[in-house]
Amino acid sequence: MILVWLLVVPFLGGLLAWPSGRVHPVLPRVISFAALLLELGLLLPLLHGTAPASLIAPGHWLATFNAPWIPAFGISFRLDLDGLSWLLIVLTVVIGLFSVVVSWREIDENVGFFHANLMWSLAGSIGVFLALDLFLFFFFWEVMLVPMYFVIAIWGHENRRRAAIKFFLFTQGSGLLMLLSILALAFLHDQQTGTLTFDYFKLLENQPTGTFGYLIMLGFFIAFLVKLPSFPVHTWLPETHTEAPTAGSVILASILLKTAAYGLLRFAVPLFVAASHQIAPIAMGLGVISIFYGAILAYGQNDLKKLVAYSSISHMGFVLVGIYTFNAIAWQGVVILMIAHGISTGALFITVGSIQKRLHTRDLGQMGGLWTDLPRLSSFGAFFILASMGLPGLGNFVGEFLILRGAYAVAPTAAIIAAIGLIPAALYSLIAIQRAFHGEASTTRSFPDFGLRETAMMLALGAAIIALGIYPQPVLNVAAPGLANLTPTNTTAALPVMRTGT
């Protein structure tokens, strides 16, 4: 039941925040913040819980909830929490808190409706991380889009309408492919066993094979690839990021992109073990291309926000490569990188947002010399750019290293090429630092530096990324049973070779 509350709290928070904006503009912020804190309070104790064994399917689950939803179709309201989803939900809630804080000064129009959308898209993502009924999963997958669309379309920058529509079309369009696949999977199961169900664990037992299985898998694969995003279906991301308000960019980069990686790990791979192995070379190839493509395009950007957006594509390339190595070490790296990327890119978008608020531009050409004017902002910005570049000692490095380490054991060529991709990453990162923060200022400026609110936020994020870089073991410990859930014994039997890292 507590899992339902995890969904209800942010949803109600949003519902309360909307009208409260009319009473006083600070109320929605306070309500959202409080709701998210409450959510965190509900969430943290769950780590030490175990669901009664009778209720749950094989694996290590922390909590579970199951009730019929649309019995006519065998659809249930099934929520399950394991280590992996716990970590991602914690990330969601924490990033959500930062989004509320970062909007404190930035959003001043229709504060109530903004926070309602913010909370609802968070609720949708939490649902995505919890749902283990495929239809319910798809429901949340779609639910999180609509509020995000409003956030971009109403509070975004100049070209927000185009960006919002593009964002929605890409994700919704690919989502329909996934719905087709989900239905095909369920009906295939119905034909073979005589029961129509969308229950993840029941569908796991019947792996579709052959060309048809491959086609069904493609529906999932494409939908997640679009959302990740990977080359060649990434084109929505730079524009959407650039036009979204800071909180929107933060949520998009830190949370929504992770739902895709989560989807690949949770659904695309375990449900179609054979087909996934078949497509692995292509997936890794796309991952490697994304690493280079994102990095090279990031290098060529004049718009700092676009640069960060393209760097996201590059980082998600590592995630894609990591997932399709089917290697335990690489998967641990994927988890670390997802979290580290969520923190560092979130922090970068906050930095860019702060720069834009002061300079009214995101153009690198008009920056330069910020370090003299805004020393605190610049040093935090440089720190997070270095973190995102993969500086050893910081979280992203651990993730990338584990992924490359795991990938090398399985697909050495892909690992080597991916590793070379770290060089352009260093290039665009250093260029960005140089152009934005170093050098001579083009004009004389006087702006307020980071205030207490912003400094505190940055310190917290920085501490998290350092902790993740120096001592990632606690995170790995939480994730490990969750990752073990993704390779249940009955499916490993179907595997040609389930490689373990050496």
Next chain:
Amino acid sequence: MIATIQPAAPLLILALTVTILLAAIAIKRSFAGSVAITALGLIAAVASIPWAMHGNSPFMASLFSFTPDSLGFAGLTLLAALVTLVLAADYLAPGIPVPREEYPLLLLLSTLGAVALITSASFITLFLGMETMSLAMIGMIAYPRFRPGAEEAGLKYLVLSGMSSAIVLFGIGLVELATGHLQLATAVATGTVSPILLAALALIGVGAGFKLAVVPFHIWVPDVYAGAPAPTAGFVAVIPKIAVLAVIVRVMAMPGATLSPATVTAISSVAILSMLIGNLLALMQENIKRIMGYSSIAHLGYVLVALLAASAIGRAGVVFYLVTYTITVIGAFAVIGVLSRAAAARDLDQVAEFQGLFWERPFLATIMTLVLLSLAGIPPAIGFIAKMYIMAAGVNADLRILTGTLVVSSIIGLFYYLRIILVMSQKPLERAAIPGGTLAIPMTGWLAMSAVGALIVGFGIDPESLIAMLKLVFG
């Protein structure tokens, strides 16, 4: 005596109400009185449906078939008519240069025709029902006859409806010629496909295509929707489609009803063309009523996919989709309707005129957003479940091309639904350009809106309640 007519109760109540209303208008003209009598008649007819379902006397079995499912469709029609009446009562505000009392009468007559068509067991009642429905509808379309657009729309509908009736009549004649019967069931059971019967089927199919407004019989749709006053437009968009589909669903369940491969190909092409052309043409429209017109063409294409699936899930899908379609389309025209008045030169139907609705009338904008999300098939609106139903039927029956087209055209459809939402979410240009100006929305309008919104979200989140209810009625 009562037990004999029990199954026909809704039809008889409607007919009785028509008579009472005619007499009432003759004695004393009063718009409020007219509306009240019509509303009471419709409510009584709806209320009588559960009772009528329990009746088991074969009342006029050669002409009517009062089965639970046809009564169920009749109930849907009556409810839609009731909402239309509520909206029209506000819409036809005093101050128009025509008497207002006859509008409820026409609405009642048209509903009577639709119910007769839905419950028809013979080609005679089928044709009579269809004509009563259409002829009264022409009056409803052209009711504000001081508007040139309404007059033109009425005339257009008259000509095309007359033509399609002639074609259907010709087809009925051929059926009689080939089988010697005018009973639907006997004609279907004949089975042996002669060229004459095939020709008859094609002709009747053309007539049905016109009423369903599917490609290539769709040309009239945008003009008529745009010209008709908003409540009528919603009525025209919904009632004939329920009625005709009810008959098709019933006929397809009759013994001996099999679709020949050629028919399947024909219907499939119609479905594919409707989905694509409807959605593509809607992209270029600036008028919300026209957009709704094209969108309804596409939605009927979706329904045909479920119809072609010809399975239990397909049949349930058709019914579920029809209910969804009724709620959402009525909802869309309701929003336009409460923001417009018959006395104005035209309705508030330009997309641009909805700019800023979110900021000035958040409740209406929320309802409109829910309607559009539902039409686009996005949760948590009911349209999502409906689209899932259709896709499930398509995937289950392995209709790959049709399901593929459904996905592609849904994506195209997103463009124009989202555009309206976007326009509503933009800041109003100036205070003077508030959608609907200072128009006050009466209590009944609010109620209708809230009902639509509650149904869209309620059934979207808890579809099982609706599925169970439909299962009970339609089996």
